[in-house]
Amino acid sequence: MTQPAEQIVDPSRGPEILRLRQLSKTFRVGFWATRVQAVRDVSAVMYQGESIGYLGPNGSGKTTSIKCMLALIQPSSGKIELFGRSPTDPLARARVGYLPESPYFYDYLTPVEVCEYVGKLYGLDARTRKQRTQELLGLVGLDQAAKRPLRGFSKGMLQRIGIAQSLMADPDLLIWDEPLSGLDPLGRKEVRELMIELRRQGKSLFFSSHVLTDIEALCDGVCILDRGVAVAQGRLADLLRRDALESEALLDLPADPQLEAGLRAELAKIPGLALQQLPTGVQAVLPTQAVPALIQALMQGGGQLRELSARRDSLEDLFMRKALQRSDGGQP
Amino acid sequence: MSQHVSQHGLKLSIGGPAAILARVAAIVGNTVREAGRAKLFYGLLGGALLLLAFSVVLSDLALVDQKARLVQSFGMAVIPLMCVGTAILLGAVLLHKEIDKKTLYAILPKPIRRSEFILGKLLGLSTLLLAELAVLTLCWWAVLVLRGGELTAPMLRGMGLQYVELLLVTSIALFFSALSRPVLSGVLTTGVFIAGRVTYVINDLLSATKGVFAEVPAMRALGKLLVAVVPDLGTFSVSDQILQGWEVPWTYVSAATLYGLSWAAVFAIGAVLLFERRDFT
Numbered sequence: 001m002t003q004p005a006e007q008i009v010d011p012s013r014g015p016e017i018l019r020l021r022q023l024s025k026t027f028r029v030g031f032w033a034t035r036v037q038a039v040r041d042v043s044a045v046m047y048q049g050e051s052i053g054y055l056g057p058n059g060s061g062k063t064t065s066i067k068c069m070l071a072l073i074q075p076s077s078g079k080i081e082l083f084g085r086s087p088t089d090p091l092a093r094a095r096v097g098y099l100p101e102s103p104y105f106y107d108y109l110t111p112v113e114v115c116e117y118v119g120k121l122y123g124l125d126a127r128t129r130k131q132r133t134q135e136l137l138g139l140v141g142l143d144q145a146a147k148r149p150l151r152g153f154s155k156g157m158l159q160r161i162g163i164a165q166s167l168m169a170d171p172d173l174l175i176w177d178e179p180l181s182g183l184d185p186l187g188r189k190e191v192r193e194l195m196i197e198l199r200r201q202g203k204s205l206f207f208s209s210h211v212l213t214d215i216e217a218l219c220d221g222v223c224i225l226d227r228g229v230a231v232a233q234g235r236l237a238d239l240l241r242r243d244a245l246e247s248e249a250l251l252d253l254p255a256d257p258q259l260e261a262g263l264r265a266e267l268a269k270i271p272g273l274a275l276q277q278l279p280t281g282v283q284a285v286l287p288t289q290a291v292p293a294l295i296q297a298l299m300q301g302g303g304q305l306r307e308l309s310a311r312r313d314s315l316e317d318l319f320m321r322k323a324l325q326r327s328d329g330g331q332p
Numbered sequence: 333m334s335q336h337v338s339q340h341g342l343k344l345s346i347g348g349p350a351a352i353l354a355r356v357a358a359i360v361g362n363t364v365r366e367a368g369r370a371k372l373f374y375g376l377l378g379g380a381l382l383l384l385a386f387s388v389v390l391s392d393l394a395l396v397d398q399k400a401r402l403v404q405s406f407g408m409a410v411i412p413l414m415c416v417g418t419a420i421l422l423g424a425v426l427l428h429k430e431i432d433k434k435t436l437y438a439i440l441p442k443p444i445r446r447s448e449f450i451l452g453k454l455l456g457l458s459t460l461l462l463a464e465l466a467v468l469t470l471c472w473w474a475v476l477v478l479r480g481g482e483l484t485a486p487m488l489r490g491m492g493l494q495y496v497e498l499l500l501v502t503s504i505a506l507f508f509s510a511l512s513r514p515v516l517s518g519v520l521t522t523g524v525f526i527a528g529r530v531t532y533v534i535n536d537l538l539s540a541t542k543g544v545f546a547e548v549p550a551m552r553a554l555g556k557l558l559v560a561v562v563p564d565l566g567t568f569s570v571s572d573q574i575l576q577g578w579e580v581p582w583t584y585v586s587a588a589t590l591y592g593l594s595w596a597a598v599f600a601i602g603a604v605l606l607f608e609r610r611d612f613t
Contacts, residue, residue, distance in 0.1 A: 027611075027613070064613070067611075067612065067613070070440075070441040071440070071441070072437065072440055072441060072611070072612040073611040073612065073613060074609075074611060090346050090347075090443035090444060090445060091336065091346050091347065091443065093441055093442065093443045094336050094344050094346045094443035095336065095338075096441065098438075098441040098442075100434070100437045100438055102434075103437075103438060104433055104434040104435055104437070104438065105435060105438055106362065106366060106435055108365070108366070108369055117358060117362060118438075118442065120354060120355065120357075120358035121355055121358055121439070121442040121443065121444050122344050122346075122442060122443060123335075123344045123345030123346055123351045123354060123355070123443070124342060124343075124344060124345075125343070128342055128343070132342070162438070165438065169338060169342060169344055170338035170339055170340045170342045171338070172338070172339060201339070202339065203339075
């Protein structure tokens with residue numbers, strides 16, 4: 001999902017597996033059936049093997065659009081194609097593994113029974129069901145609790161059984177809604193590693209998260225929703241500013257106050273340079289083209305350059321920028 | 333294409349009658365298990381058993397040759413009523429529970445059609461009701477034997493017809509369950525059940541020459557509408573004939589079964605149509 005649907009098609013990428021065409025969903029709520037537009041004109045394409053992060057604050061329309069992709073909700077307008085078919089077609093959904101947000105299963109079932117049940121719904125034979133159940137419960141670390149009813153499970157354990165059931169039919173596309181929520185740090189690490197392993201196996205991943213660092217670490221591309229509108233989408237490499245127009249340096253200034261004052265005066269002459277005192281030293285942010293001037297000033301003024309790096313935009317910066325643009329009435 | 337082979341060679345049977353049946357069977361199995369865990373079910377079953385036991389005590393007060401007859405009539409009244417209670421109370425919450433507990437969200441995205449899910453739910457509850465009816469009939473038989481009576485073929489046919497009525501009531505409950513919340517579903521199903529049980533009375537009143545249904549046009553229209561849209565559940569109650577010692581012919585049983593199943597199909601299709609249109613937010 002790296003560009004609006006109308007702009008496609010890139011033959012160098014794998015086959016297209018998911019396409020949203022101007023997806024919109026309006027709910028009617030309350031006694032007066034007030035119209036609330038949850039998703040507005042979202043268009044996107046996802047190719048096989050990609051890993052896409054779906055990002056947005058609470059109420060931005062992430063879960064609604066995911067549910068549209070799985071035919072749990074009917075779009076008010078627009079079209080969705082899942083493996084070239086309508087999501088209402090069971091053959092399309094047979095290739096998808098879905099993990100709902102805060103997954104709930106029948107609490108009287110054991111993890112083995114959940115996998116068995118799900119395996120039957122996917123039309124797997126008994127032998128395959130048994131084999132997959134063993135494999136997956138081992139993979140998510142539930143083999144010790146395989147025969148305990150879910151009612152005594154913690155949120156993290158339920159998340160694990162949710163992940164296991166979503167993998168039961170070896171799906172091509174995984175749609176996971178907040179897969180890392182409810183997990184302890186170790187659990188998060190394990191699930192992140194599992195996601196990397198699944199990507200390595202060629203699975204396509206589409207997942208939502210509030211944790212921007214997770215998305216940055218695991219995704220090729222993102223789609224950012226804000227109040228139902230896709231405000232940014234594309235490859236992370238294209239979206240995040242890594243143009244090195246700005247650099248960041250950590251400096252050691254001389255201990256002598258006179259020398260320090262002299263150096264500061266020299267540094268102040270560099271256009272666009274801003275200094276900030278940090279506990280670890282003095283941070284300088286400056287245009288990359290001014291780096292030679294900085295080094296020269298340091299050498300002459302008795303200062304030292306401890307670190308130098310290109311200043312990089314984070315997903316958080318991007319997200320905040322896009323959200324702010326919309327608040328100001330600007331176009332996404 | 334009815335089969336999909338996954339990246340690692342797993343064979344998924346998705347289309348075709350066998351695959352559909354397997355999915356419906358999975359839903360049936362889980363529904364039986366889920367509904368069979370309901371305290372309400374055991375409460376109603378226990379209540380029915382207590383009432384049957386009470387009929388033994390009550391029969392002590394009857395004349396010697398009337399003891400078995402009392403147990404017989406008691407059973408024919410209590411068993412269907414308790415089973416209908418189960419059908420209404422469990423049927424009314426059948427879909428809502430899945431939505432409320434969010435278990436549906438993990439099931440419907442799988443390669444299953446909503447119609448298959450509804451069919452599985454309907455057949456699952458029907459299976460449980462069959463088990464309840466069978467257990468109660470067996471206990472009734474034991475009590476009858478204890479009081480010198482016997483379970484005759486017409487009585488068994490009568491219970492068979494009661495089961496058809498149960499199927500119909502279950503599909504009505506499912507229809508309303510797809511439409512509204514449990515309390516309203518329960519009230520509406522009970523309303524249709526009561527109206528269905530008195531349809532024959534309205535029919536009689538409509539064919540009379542005097543009375544409001546014969547003389548007031550608006551009431552006559554209302555009566556005709558009720559008779560047309562509400563299934564006649566009196567069709568399945570043959571206890572009076574059995575108590576009179578009359579035969580319940582197979583032709584009647586077949587016609588009544590066909591009538592009941594047709595109505596059950598109408599409500600089940602209605603439930604599917606409503607369920608297909610629902611958004612699960």
